[in-house]
Amino acid sequence: MLQFWFETSLRPGELQALQWNHIDWDRSVARIELNQVAGVIKGPKTAAGIRDVELSAEAIAALRAQRSISELKGEPWSTDAQIRKTLWQPVCKRAEVEYRNPYQVRHTYASALLTASANPWYVASQLGHEDVEMVFRTYGKFIRDDYQKPKPEFRIVGEK
Template sequence: MRTGEIDGLQWKDIDFVNKTIKVKQALSRNELKELKTESSYRDIDLIDRVVDVLQEHKKSKHTTSTFVFVNSKGKPFCYPVVSRTIWYPTLDAAGLRHRNPYQTRHTYATLLLASGESPEWIAKQMGHSTTTMLFRVYSRFVPNLTRRDGSAFEHFLNNGGR
């Protein structure tokens, strides 16, 4: 999800039974706003691990906020504040170089591609209308997509098309 979509995520938009998140708004400058493009409105499929973490998170919160991610006062997270007070100090403590929190979105897309998920499904998850952006931006980071020696195809044939 994009940072504003995460900040604006509300519990009513998470379907724990069908394992989906309905993305239909973003929080920007403490105001819920419509999304910028039609393809940004989407249902995101959740893996079991994420469902479990979200359910645990919901149990641990002693708040009546409708928002999923809130501060100690029950107010929704704000991307610049989270970056400054949580993200960058965490990177410093881990000894990692600074990178924008938005990079986690790119990491997610790259890992999905590298693990062999369908590019069309990934594009839908990310809120892209086509796979064009996926291949233009991420394919160079995925070794299996950048071979140019025929070895991937040969491996495919040698393993009976698997």
């Protein structure tokens, strides 16, 4: 689950509400259309929250591994507190990483994409933001200084 989470940056409630029938294995996308808050499954806050999240090979592999585990388990987590207390805190402690809010998964994902020169509009769409304002405000420090600067014109020698 952690590998899938880091590969998709879903909000905790989106992760909890994701259902197997929302995975398009052929297109390698997860359809995000539900969010779980305090045990209640509902739609996202904004229209942009309904989206297809592209799944990397690592995310697909994580899902395949998780499916067999999920089928053996009982009730899924219904609150973000359950994820935080039974998974996130123990993982941070075992990894000897200072505790940070699980929402940092989204920040890590967005920062990594921007550092790798991903288009901010793509990042916004994957995160479920309506536009790039949040991306620029929150992650602007990770966008290259020369992003979308005009390139100098080149001419072949002897050409006018």
